[in-house]
Amino acid sequence: MLKLQANTTAHNSALENDVLLTLSKNSNMPHVLREKMAYFLADEENIPKGFSAYLTYSEDVFKAASRLSNLFLLPADLSYLAEGDIVRIATNGKVHSLFRKNSNHNTMLLTERCNHYCLMCSQPPKEVNDDWLMDEALELMELIPRETQNIGFSGGEPTLYGDRFIELIQKAKLFLPNTAIDVLSNGRAFKDVSFVKKLASINHSDLVLGIPIYSDDPERHNFIVQSQNAFDETIQGIINLKKYRQKVEIRVVLHKQSIDRLPNLCEYITRNLVFVDHVALMGLEMTGFTRANLDQLWIDPIEYKDTLSEAVAILNAYGIRNSVYNHQLCVINEDVRSNYVKSISDWKNEYVKECDGCTQRNSCGGFFSSSKQYRYSDHITPYS
Numbered sequence: 001m002l003k004l005q006a007n008t009t010a011h012n013s014a015l016e017n018d019v020l021l022t023l024s025k026n027s028n029m030p031h032v033l034r035e036k037m038a039y040f041l042a043d044e045e046n047i048p049k050g051f052s053a054y055l056t057y058s059e060d061v062f063k064a065a066s067r068l069s070n071l072f073l074l075p076a077d078l079s080y081l082a083e084g085d086i087v088r089i090a091t092n093g094k095v096h097s098l099f100r101k102n103s104n105h106n107t108m109l110l111t112e113r114c115n116h117y118c119l120m121c122s123q124p125p126k127e128v129n130d131d132w133l134m135d136e137a138l139e140l141m142e143l144i145p146r147e148t149q150n151i152g153f154s155g156g157e158p159t160l161y162g163d164r165f166i167e168l169i170q171k172a173k174l175f176l177p178n179t180a181i182d183v184l185s186n187g188r189a190f191k192d193v194s195f196v197k198k199l200a201s202i203n204h205s206d207l208v209l210g211i212p213i214y215s216d217d218p219e220r221h222n223f224i225v226q227s228q229n230a231f232d233e234t235i236q237g238i239i240n241l242k243k244y245r246q247k248v249e250i251r252v253v254l255h256k257q258s259i260d261r262l263p264n265l266c267e268y269i270t271r272n273l274v275f276v277d278h279v280a281l282m283g284l285e286m287t288g289f290t291r292a293n294l295d296q297l298w299i300d301p302i303e304y305k306d307t308l309s310e311a312v313a314i315l316n317a318y319g320i321r322n323s324v325y326n327h328q329l330c331v332i333n334e335d336v337r338s339n340y341v342k343s344i345s346d347w348k349n350e351y352v353k354e355c356d357g358c359t360q361r362n363s364c365g366g367f368f369s370s371s372k373q374y375r376y377s378d379h380i381t382p383y384s
Contacts, residue, residue: 001369002347009073010093105345107152114157117226122288150180159189180206187211190237200244208247216268249278255297266314283326286370301331302379309333329364358382
């Protein structure tokens with residue numbers, strides 16, 4: 001698991017505000033670009049001028065280059081940072097990793113506010129004014145390399161920003177026209193057709209709205225998300241999005257409250273939402289509210305492997321693209337292997353001791369790092 005933020009030792013910090021900077025090792029970088037960059041300092045000689053900050057992992061270099069302003073000694077926890085990555089350096093010296101150039105798992109948290117209170121929420125909602133997260137995301141769009149293949153936006157609920165959410169998608173298209181965008185949303189804001197029209201008018205070529213449905217039974221879905229009328233508004237939102245040709249992925253987290261009716265939900269999708277672009281059947285992440293509600297949620301994946309096979313077969317029979325995320329190969333049936341995806345974000349992906357020596361380890365998605373601390377299947381068995 002990668003640590004995405006850490007305290008540093010700062011010298012002569014003159015930062016009046018938090019800054020977003022791209023990391024560079026290029027001492028010949030044009031001066032006009034250096035203001036938005038931090039330079040990796042390997043030695044104390046031939047230090048290029050004009051960079052907004054200087055970073056080093058070496059205590060000797062840190063001491064020798066003490067004449068520099070905005071010099072930061074990075075801890076080993078951030079040793080993965082590389083050229084082209086983007087960080088936020090706070091006025092207190094804390095460094096936050098915001099974008100990693102060589103990763104396919106760059107997702108920006110836009111808000112911790114939400115109008116759901118899901119039993120298994122991995123990012124428990126907070127009633128706070130965190131508009132600065134949207135400000136930061138808008139600034140990031142100008143810094144992220146144009147060749148980036150994909151980025152994600154999540155929350156909380158990103159659409160609570162209303163027109164500012166639309167502004168973010170517009171800016172993403174302007175600065176990253178060839179970058180795929182995945183947005184995690186509960187979909188309820190899209191019950192408003194005028195809001196959908198604004199989004200559709202951007203005409204983004206590769207925007208996907210990932211929207212959860214946890215049951216074909218409205219009351220069961222509403223219970224899981226802890227919000228009245230959620231099911232009806234979500235379904236209306238999906239229908240509106242597809243009416244205006246927006247890409248929609250239905251996301252289903254599998255746990256004790258959702259698994260019993262999973263085949264029924266898949267049948268519901270084939271009858272009523274056959275036009276969606278993808279369905280993701282996802283394992284449970286052991287973080288956030290999941291820990292507090294573990295008794296209500298936890299079921300060993302080995303216990304529902306046949307139910308998962310049935311669900312995949314239903315979706316396959318109707319030609320609906322679907323994938324199995326966040327599972328281990330040894331706890332699913334062979335008939336869903338063609339739908340299996342190694343999906344857990346690299347910064348929170350680990351393996352347990354039972355995986356040692358497994359011949360399928362490179363193909364297996366492994367575990368969320370939180371699973372090692374709290375709960376995972378009792379049936380993890382290495383392939384030989």
